[in-house]
Amino acid sequence: MSDQQVDQGKRTWLIATGCAGAVGGVATAVPFVSTFAPSERAKAAGAPVEVDISSIKPGEKLTVEWRGKPVWIVRRTPEQLEALKKLDGQLADPNSDRKAYPTPDYAKNDYRSIKPEYFVAVGICSHLGCSPSDKFATGAQPSLPDDWNGGFLCPCHGSTFDMAGRVFKNKPAPDNLEVPPHMYLSDAKLLIGEDKKA
Numbered sequence: 001m002s003d004q005q006v007d008q009g010k011r012t013w014l015i016a017t018g019c020a021g022a023v024g025g026v027a028t029a030v031p032f033v034s035t036f037a038p039s040e041r042a043k044a045a046g047a048p049v050e051v052d053i054s055s056i057k058p059g060e061k062l063t064v065e066w067r068g069k070p071v072w073i074v075r076r077t078p079e080q081l082e083a084l085k086k087l088d089g090q091l092a093d094p095n096s097d098r099k100a101y102p103t104p105d106y107a108k109n110d111y112r113s114i115k116p117e118y119f120v121a122v123g124i125c126s127h128l129g130c131s132p133s134d135k136f137a138t139g140a141q142p143s144l145p146d147d148w149n150g151g152f153l154c155p156c157h158g159s160t161f162d163m164a165g166r167v168f169k170n171k172p173a174p175d176n177l178e179v180p181p182h183m184y185l186s187d188a189k190l191l192i193g194e195d196k197k198a
Contacts, residue, residue, distance in 0.1 A: 048193035050185065053118065061134060063123065066192045070123040070131060071180055073190065080136075080163045081116055083149035091166045093176055101126065101178040104195060112164040112179055120182050120192065121165040126175035130156035136163075152177075 049066045056062050056075040063070050088094040096103035096112060106114050113119050123131050132152035140146040143153060144160065152161040157172040165177030181195040 048191050051190045051192060052188055053190050054188035058117075059136060061136075064192065066122075066180060071192055072119070072121050072123045074119040074121075074163070076111075076117055076119055076163055080150055081111065083138075084110055084162060084164050087149065087162050087166070090168055091162065092169045092171070092174075094166060096166070096176055096179075098175050100175045103176070103179050104181060106195070107179045110164070112166070112176070114182070114184065118190075119164060120179060120190070122178040122180055124178070125154040125156065125159055125173050126167070126177065127154065127157055127159055127171075127173040130154050132159070132161060132177075135160075 049064055049071075051062070051064050051073060053062065053073055053075070056073060058075050058077045059080070061072050061074045063072055065071070096108055103112060111119065112121075125132050132154040135141065135144060135148070135153045136150045138148055138150050141148060143155075143158060149162065151163050152165070154160075154173065159171040159173035160168045161173070161177055162168070165179070167173045167176050180192055182190060182192045183195045185191050
């Protein structure tokens with residue numbers, strides 16, 4: 001074997017290891033750069049979640065995840081808002097006075113919201129942690145009263161909630177649906193998990 005063949009082999013080896021090192025460097029840099037975005041762990045621990053609400057039509061619901069829980073954003077119709085005013089006598093806690101899930105001060109109103117049109121709630125029943133189903137249609141339906149005005153039905157044990165997440169009397173759920181901390185960044189952007197500007 002000549003000296004030139006040995007040098008050529010070393011050269012090929014050096015180029016190959018240099019390329020492998022460069023690929024390894026890029027592979028190391030990509031995860032580093034991705035650490036600037038909130039991780040799934042941070043989101044699960046409670047990092048705020050920004051939501052675009054501009055495409056939600058009246059009568060529709062959008063579900064997002066915050067702290068591993070489903071959070072509902074419901075855009076209520078004028079009819080749904082009007083119906084809320086007639087229900088106080090049928091509700092277990094119409095003014096959200098109970099303290100198990102404290103309602104933020106900005107949601108302590110007839111609509112349990114900052115803006116009447118939008119309702120933001122954690123979609124977990126206060127009884128045993130099931131997720132209630134949408135029952136937005138009005139009128140008689142299975143498992144609902146004949147004068148139903150729209151809301152939510154927990155299929156596990158029959159708890160019913162109005163369109164503001166307030167539980168009806170004599171139901172297994174002890175409390176209204178939780179209203180998470182939230183604030184509007186603009187007319188089209190909602191921030192869930194934070195309610196004070198820094």
